Structure formats: C-alpha cells, structure tokens
Amino acid sequence: xxxxxxxxxxxxxxxxxxxxxxxxxxxxxxxxxxxxxxxxxxxxxxxxxxxxxxxxxxxxxxxxxxxxxxxxxxxxxxxxxxxxxxxxxxxxxxxxxxxxxxxxxxxxxxxxxxxxxxxxxxxxxxxxxxxxxxxxxxxxxxxxxxxxxxxxxxxxxxxxxxxxxxxxxxxxxxxxxxxxxxxxxx
Numbered sequence: 001x002x003x004x005x006x007x008x009x010x011x012x013x014x015x016x017x018x019x020x021x022x023x024x025x026x027x028x029x030x031x032x033x034x035x036x037x038x039x040x041x042x043x044x045x046x047x048x049x050x051x052x053x054x055x056x057x058x059x060x061x062x063x064x065x066x067x068x069x070x071x072x073x074x075x076x077x078x079x080x081x082x083x084x085x086x087x088x089x090x091x092x093x094x095x096x097x098x099x100x101x102x103x104x105x106x107x108x109x110x111x112x113x114x115x116x117x118x119x120x121x122x123x124x125x126x127x128x129x130x131x132x133x134x135x136x137x138x139x140x141x142x143x144x145x146x147x148x149x150x151x152x153x154x155x156x157x158x159x160x161x162x163x164x165x166x167x168x169x170x171x172x173x174x175x176x177x178x179x180x181x182x183x184x185x186x
Contacts, residue, residue, distance in 0.1 A: 001022055001031070001075040001076065002075055003024035003026065003027060003029065003075070004029075004031070004072040004073055004074065004075050004081065004095070004104050005024065005027045005029050005072065005104070005106065006024055006026050006027050009024050009025065009026040009027075011023060011024055011031055011075060012024075012025055012052075014051070014052040014053060016040065016051050016052070016053045017039070017040060017043045019036050019039055019040055021036060021040075021053065022075070023052060023053065023056060027106070027107055028056045028107035029056065029104060029105060029106045029107055030053065030056050030104075030105050030110065031075055031102060031103075031104055031105075032102050032103050032104075032105065033076075033101065033102040034100055034101065034102050036102065037094075037102075037103055037105070037113075041113060041114060041117040042117075044114075044118075045111070045114035045115075045118070053110070056105070056107055056108075056110050071083075071095075072095050072104060074097035074098075074099065074101050074102075075104075076097065076101040076102065077097065077099050077101050079097055079098045079099045079101070080098050081095040081096055081097050081098065081103075081104060082095070082096055082098060083095055084096060086113060086116070087116060087120065090112070090113060090116040091112070091116075092109050092112050092113055092116065093109075094109065094113075150175070151172075151175055
C-alpha cells in the first residue's frame with residue numbers, strides 16, 4: 001500500500017501488541033485498519049515504546065487541513081478520507097476512510113491520542129465504564145452473529161438443488177477466502 005500522505009512511499013508492516021499496522025518510514029504516519037486504533041489505545045502507550053511505532057509518537061504534526069476536508073485517499077480502497085476530531089474533544093484531527101476501512105494518523109498525533117485516552121478513561125466513573133464496555137461487547141457479539149447468519153445463508157444456498165447451487169458454492173468459496181485473508185491480516 002502507498003502512503004496516503006506522501007503518495008509515493010510504500011507502507012511497511014510493523015507489529016505492535018499483536019496488531020499488524022502499516023507505517024510510512026518517510027512521514028512516520030500510521031494506517032490503522034478498523035478497530036486497530038482502539039485496540040492499541042486500550043493497550044496503553046508503554047506497549048508502543050521500544051517498537052517501530054515509537055518514531056510515530058515523537059514527531060511534529062504536519063497535517064493542517066480542517067475537519068471535513070478530504071485531502072487524502074484511503075490506501076486500502078482509494079475512497080476519500082474525511083478529517084474529524086477523534087473522540088470529539090481530543091483536538092486531534094484524524095483521517096477516516098469514508099468506506100470504513102480504517103484511519104490514518106499523522107506523525108505526532110498518536111502520542112496525543114494516547115494521552116487523551118488515558119485522561120478520558122480516568123474521567124469515567126466505574127459504572128459508566130462498565131456500561132460502555134458492555135455496549136462494546138454487545139456490538140462485537142451482534143457483528144459476529146450477523147457474520148454467522150450470512151455464512152449460514154451461504155451454506156443453505158449451497159445445499160439447494162437446481163440453478164442456485166453453483167452460486168451458493170461460489171459465494172461460500174468467496175466468503176471463505178475473505179475470512180482466511182482477514183485471519184492472516186489480523
């Protein structure tokens with residue numbers, strides 16, 4: 001994948017806390033597939049120190065676009081990426097793929113996001129934190145159930161006789177290939 005900021009440099013895969021992130025060695029920005037940024041922020045800043053990600057924690061912020069502007073293209077799907085405030089009050093503008101592939105964090109922004117996450121977690125009372133965690137778990141379960149239901153519909157289509165059987169077999173093979181590719185990426 002090409003760096004969305006530099007547009008010429010290839011992103012290098014780095015592993016931090018079992019996450020496979022994509023980093024530009026030139027501008028030191030980092031691409032996070034969906035849910036990876038949250039997982040990294042949850043793991044804490046200290047897990048990123050003494051790793052390849054450390055260089056992206058120390059730099060100066062180079063982006064100067066305003067919220068809503070689209071200046072970058074998603075390195076995964078080439079859709080536009082909108083600028084928005086992470087967490088609405090972090091004062092860090094991140095670039096998010098309009099198709100939901102992930103977010104781009106420019107050099108220096110990650111350190112501020114870690115500090116923001118620590119402060120936001122400290123400001124939550126235990127009951128609110130428990131409700132948020134329960135809601136996130138429910139959303140993850142609902143997504144898993146939706147995926148399982150989709151796969152089951154493919155199996156059902158595959159089990160039919162007649163003209164739809166080859167379509168069911170094809171869709172099941174495609175779903176299996178996507179699942180295998182996701183396991184390799186994550």
